[in-house]
Amino acid sequence: MTISLALLVTATVLIAVGGVLLLTRPLTRILLGAVITSNGINLLLLAVTGLSGPAPLLYPGVDPASVTDPLPQAITLTAIVITLATTAFILAMAYRSYQLTGTDEVHDDIEDRRVALRSEVYDRRSELRSRYREADRDPEVRRRYRAERRQLSARLRADRALQARGRDASGDLWNDILGADPADYPQGPESGEEGGPETPGPGGNGPSGPDTGPSGAPDTSAPDEPAAAPAEPGATGQEAPESTGPQATDTTTRPEPPTPGGQAPGSGGATPSRPGETPVPGDDSGATATRPRRVVPPPDAQHPPEDPVPDGHPEAVRRRPRPQDHPAPDPHPGPAPYPSTPPGPESARKPYPRPGRADRPQPPGDLR
Amino acid sequence: MNALVPLPVLLPLFATGLSLAAGIRLKRFQRFISVAVLTAVVVISVVLMIAADDGPLSVHLGDFAPPLGITLVADRLSGLMLTVSSLVTLCVLVYSLGQGMADKDDETPLAVFHPAYLILVAGIACTFLAGDLMNLFVGFEIMLVSSFVLLTLGGTGPRIRAGSTYVIISLLSSMIFLVAIAITYAATGTVNFAQLAERFDDLSLGVTTLIQAMLLTVFGIKAAVFPVAAWLPDSYPTAPAPVTAVFAGLLTKVGVYCMLRTETLLFPGNRLGNLLLVVALASMIIGILGAVAQTDLKRLLSFTLISHIGYMVFGIGLADREGIAGAIVYVVHHITVQTTLFLVAGLIERRGGTTELTRLGGMARSAPLLSLLFFVPAMNIAGIPPFSGFIGKLALMRAGVDNGSVLAWVLVGGSTLTSLLTLYVIVKVWNLAFWRSEPPGQAAEGTVMESQEDDADADDADDEADVGGPAVTPQDDQGIPVRPGGGQVVATSITGKAVTTTKRPPRTMLAATAATVVLGLSYTVLAGPLAAYTDRSAQELLTRTPYIEEVLRP
Numbered sequence: 001m002t003i004s005l006a007l008l009v010t011a012t013v014l015i016a017v018g019g020v021l022l023l024t025r026p027l028t029r030i031l032l033g034a035v036i037t038s039n040g041i042n043l044l045l046l047a048v049t050g051l052s053g054p055a056p057l058l059y060p061g062v063d064p065a066s067v068t069d070p071l072p073q074a075i076t077l078t079a080i081v082i083t084l085a086t087t088a089f090i091l092a093m094a095y096r097s098y099q100l101t102g103t104d105e106v107h108d109d110i111e112d113r114r115v116a117l118r119s120e121v122y123d124r125r126s127e128l129r130s131r132y133r134e135a136d137r138d139p140e141v142r143r144r145y146r147a148e149r150r151q152l153s154a155r156l157r158a159d160r161a162l163q164a165r166g167r168d169a170s171g172d173l174w175n176d177i178l179g180a181d182p183a184d185y186p187q188g189p190e191s192g193e194e195g196g197p198e199t200p201g202p203g204g205n206g207p208s209g210p211d212t213g214p215s216g217a218p219d220t221s222a223p224d225e226p227a228a229a230p231a232e233p234g235a236t237g238q239e240a241p242e243s244t245g246p247q248a249t250d251t252t253t254r255p256e257p258p259t260p261g262g263q264a265p266g267s268g269g270a271t272p273s274r275p276g277e278t279p280v281p282g283d284d285s286g287a288t289a290t291r292p293r294r295v296v297p298p299p300d301a302q303h304p305p306e307d308p309v310p311d312g313h314p315e316a317v318r319r320r321p322r323p324q325d326h327p328a329p330d331p332h333p334g335p336a337p338y339p340s341t342p343p344g345p346e347s348a349r350k351p352y353p354r355p356g357r358a359d360r361p362q363p364p365g366d367l368r
Numbered sequence: 369m370n371a372l373v374p375l376p377v378l379l380p381l382f383a384t385g386l387s388l389a390a391g392i393r394l395k396r397f398q399r400f401i402s403v404a405v406l407t408a409v410v411v412i413s414v415v416l417m418i419a420a421d422d423g424p425l426s427v428h429l430g431d432f433a434p435p436l437g438i439t440l441v442a443d444r445l446s447g448l449m450l451t452v453s454s455l456v457t458l459c460v461l462v463y464s465l466g467q468g469m470a471d472k473d474d475e476t477p478l479a480v481f482h483p484a485y486l487i488l489v490a491g492i493a494c495t496f497l498a499g500d501l502m503n504l505f506v507g508f509e510i511m512l513v514s515s516f517v518l519l520t521l522g523g524t525g526p527r528i529r530a531g532s533t534y535v536i537i538s539l540l541s542s543m544i545f546l547v548a549i550a551i552t553y554a555a556t557g558t559v560n561f562a563q564l565a566e567r568f569d570d571l572s573l574g575v576t577t578l579i580q581a582m583l584l585t586v587f588g589i590k591a592a593v594f595p596v597a598a599w600l601p602d603s604y605p606t607a608p609a610p611v612t613a614v615f616a617g618l619l620t621k622v623g624v625y626c627m628l629r630t631e632t633l634l635f636p637g638n639r640l641g642n643l644l645l646v647v648a649l650a651s652m653i654i655g656i657l658g659a660v661a662q663t664d665l666k667r668l669l670s671f672t673l674i675s676h677i678g679y680m681v682f683g684i685g686l687a688d689r690e691g692i693a694g695a696i697v698y699v700v701h702h703i704t705v706q707t708t709l710f711l712v713a714g715l716i717e718r719r720g721g722t723t724e725l726t727r728l729g730g731m732a733r734s735a736p737l738l739s740l741l742f743f744v745p746a747m748n749i750a751g752i753p754p755f756s757g758f759i760g761k762l763a764l765m766r767a768g769v770d771n772g773s774v775l776a777w778v779l780v781g782g783s784t785l786t787s788l789l790t791l792y793v794i795v796k797v798w799n800l801a802f803w804r805s806e807p808p809g810q811a812a813e814g815t816v817m818e819s820q821e822d823d824a825d826a827d828d829a830d831d832e833a834d835v836g837g838p839a840v841t842p843q844d845d846q847g848i849p850v851r852p853g854g855g856q857v858v859a860t861s862i863t864g865k866a867v868t869t870t871k872r873p874p875r876t877m878l879a880a881t882a883a884t885v886v887l888g889l890s891y892t893v894l895a896g897p898l899a900a901y902t903d904r905s906a907q908e909l910l911t912r913t914p915y916i917e918e919v920l921r922p
Binding site for chain 2: 001003015022027030034037038041044045047048070071072075078079082085086089090093096097100101106107109112
């Protein structure tokens with residue numbers, strides 16, 4: 001059979017173009033790649049029909065053997081229809097992903113990211129080590145070396161805690177993974193503990209616990225709560241210099257018993273996550289009660305904080321402006337969840353807590 | 369009798385239409401339709417399996433002869449696969465009904481779980497009965513699109529992410545499949561299996577090997593063999609528990625079935641046998657080593673799944689009668705056992721609030737029935753006699769030893785090592801989740817957990833559940849409130865995605881899981897007939913004449 005070269009070449013080019021697009025990260029681009037590739041493949045199938053022939057007329061009779069082969073056309077139609085359905089589905093997924101995370105990028109698996117992060121951190125560590133060995137051993141250099149090492153370890157631990165929380169997170173990724181924002185509790189370093197991935201557990205509401213259930217409700221109920229899902233080490237790494245968040249991670253995740261397989265999840269829930277709160281007895285990390293808190297020296301002019309998330313890293317997606325960063329004013333403000341002020345004439349009704357940093361409510365006094 | 373062949377595909381499709389028409393208002397009717405249709409499919413599959421013992425059954429749809437028409441063929445292998453898969457899907461459907469998943473689907477305007485599930489069953493049946501490459505592709509796609517829907521049920525963040533990965537990889541495999549079909553048609557002028565089996569002999573070796581390699585890649589992606597298996601632990605664990613069970617049990621085995629079918633029917637002579645054996649060894653070892661490193665039960669089971677796919681590819685790679693028979697026995701066993709383990713993982717999640725092994729514990733004392741339901745399939749998959757896992761592994765190892773080549777011996781050693789490591793993994797799970805005493809952070813009964821895995825799972829209206837009391841703040845013995853294991857407990861169910869940990873899961877779920885366990889045990893009792901049937905099946909596959917004659921007879 002003779003196959004048209006033009007169709008073959010076009011099909012090959014289209015498949016190649018689509019294949020390259022399939023390797024990108026945004027889901028819309030992947031979809032475009034899928035569509036272009038399937039177009040190429042459909043052309044390939046069409047090319048298989050061989051030369052075109054006369055129309056399949058019964059009267060006046062046309063020799064059936066010279067008519068164009070109908071079977072590949074049927075196959076092509078089937079393929080087109082299937083591609084259409086898959087395209088529609090991927091579009092819906094891309095939009096949903098955009099609704100949830102503000103971007104339609106396909107993020108890595110948490111496990112894969114952990115492995116990649118660990119290898120990167122180890123590389124940096126060995127590089128630091130070799131640099132340290134060559135440099136003068138004065139206390140300044142030593143302090144800087146240790147600070148950088150600590151930041152790297154903190155980054156690893158943050159990611160481990162993220163892993164642990166990612167496994168048993170609730171539906172609200174913002175609260176689970178980022179926890180309450182340190183900017184929301186501008187009381188100082190103690191209350192700034194919450195920043196960072198240490199904030200726990202329980203449904204991730206900042207100050208919710210088993211006893212403040214209903215008050216924790218509105219924070220997680222907004223269905224379009226921004227969820228900067230996998231960019232947390234980036235976000236927390238950014239906040240590390242300004243808050244002592246990672247130190248909370250440091251103090252609380254160390255006493256985990258080593259688990260087989262090396263994955264040490266943050267057994268976070270049993271550990272103190274409230275600023276200044278003594279760890280409750282009965283949890284498995286009772287040793288944290290007396291562990292002193294270490295403080296990373298804040299970065300000064302000579303030692304700018306290292307940027308743990310360089311641009312272009314998949315975790316940097318967090319930095320892109322999301323629609324949730326500029327929330328529209330809420331047309332139906334509800335009552336403030338806490339501290340619950342009675343709606344008197346003089347107390348203005350606070351707007352419903354929206355996913356913006358300025359709106360975050362203060363934790364009640366007993367949890368500070 | 370030949371008229372029965374299209375029914376396993378048609379009945380679920382018809383029931384999907386009825387189910388969608390019933391919609392969310394007639395939930396009882398939806399449930400009844402699903403269960404009734406799947407039971408009918410089970411019965412028809414058993415009839416087909418018994419009837420196929422005398423020779424393959426075939427039907428030309430619309431009475432169009434090949435190559436122009438679609439042919440559905442039910443031979444012994446198809447009948448056996450259909451029976452096992454329909455039994456397993458029925459059990460998983462009952463499990464999910466018990467979980468109330470379909471009913472509490474308040475996120476979606478339509479209750480899509482039942483229709484999507486039925487389409488999945490139809491797609492699987494279409495794949496098992498397909499008599500040509502294009503129909504195989506269509507069956508694949510029916511299965512895949514419904515699996516997309518089931519995987520991303522609820523549209524939560526992690527599911528969309530995992531779903532994206534799964535969808536893209538599946539799309540890729542479908543594209544490669546299409547290219548392979550194009551090349552096949554260009555080379556031979558047909559896509560019908562029986563005609564291809566005749567026409568491939570006339571082709572040059574390069575073309576047939578190219579097509580073989582492409583088809584093996586596609587089916588390997590689907591079956592999750594080592595080089596292309598990374599998508600499986602990435603996407604399967606995030607789905608709801610019964611959905612993961614069905615995927616793990618069935619979708620990967622569809623890939624293995626296709627490998628079996630094409631390797632024996634289209635490409636006799638086993639040219640890529642060594643490659644298959646190497647890939648099998650890699651899957652076995654790397655998969656189980658991946659499982660060793662996990663602490664989450666569902667991920668662990670996903671890696672175990674990859675590892676045991678290696679066993680089946682081992683049998684296919686040997687390509688002699690004993691190897692193929694061993695592979696078929698192992699497929700039958702593994703469908704059942706893997707599904708059971710995932711169903712039990714779902715039950716564990718309900719009981720303990722998490723599948724993270726480091727947070728579980730003490731279930732042997734607090735949930736003895738659940739422990740038993742885990743222990744039996746766990747020993748089964750680890751290859752402990754007298755269970756079917758042992759029988760399957762014995763058959764495969766014997767086939768390897770009889771083959772006698774160096775690579776086969778290496779694989780026998782590798783499969784022994786994998787079996788031991790599987791036992792290690794199972795014992796680790798048993799120790800961490802069941803045998804040791806309860807860690808202090810474990811949630812008490814009746815605490816409401818907000819978990820992503822069991823979306824739409826609020827079973828407060830489910831009167832079969834024994835709720836162990838109101839949501840209380842758990843306390844240790846000094847009355848000091850203990851903050852339970854992190855990320856687990858909220859006092860309210862806000863978005864409706866809460867699951868109450870119960871003292872006893874709904875009876876339907878337990879019954880369905882117990883049914884799959886009993887099915888797995890039945891393979892031990894029926895080992896004789898099963899081995900004989902698979903031996904005849906392998907014989908029929910390797911001598912391709914019964915199949916070809918049945919399809920191409922005028």
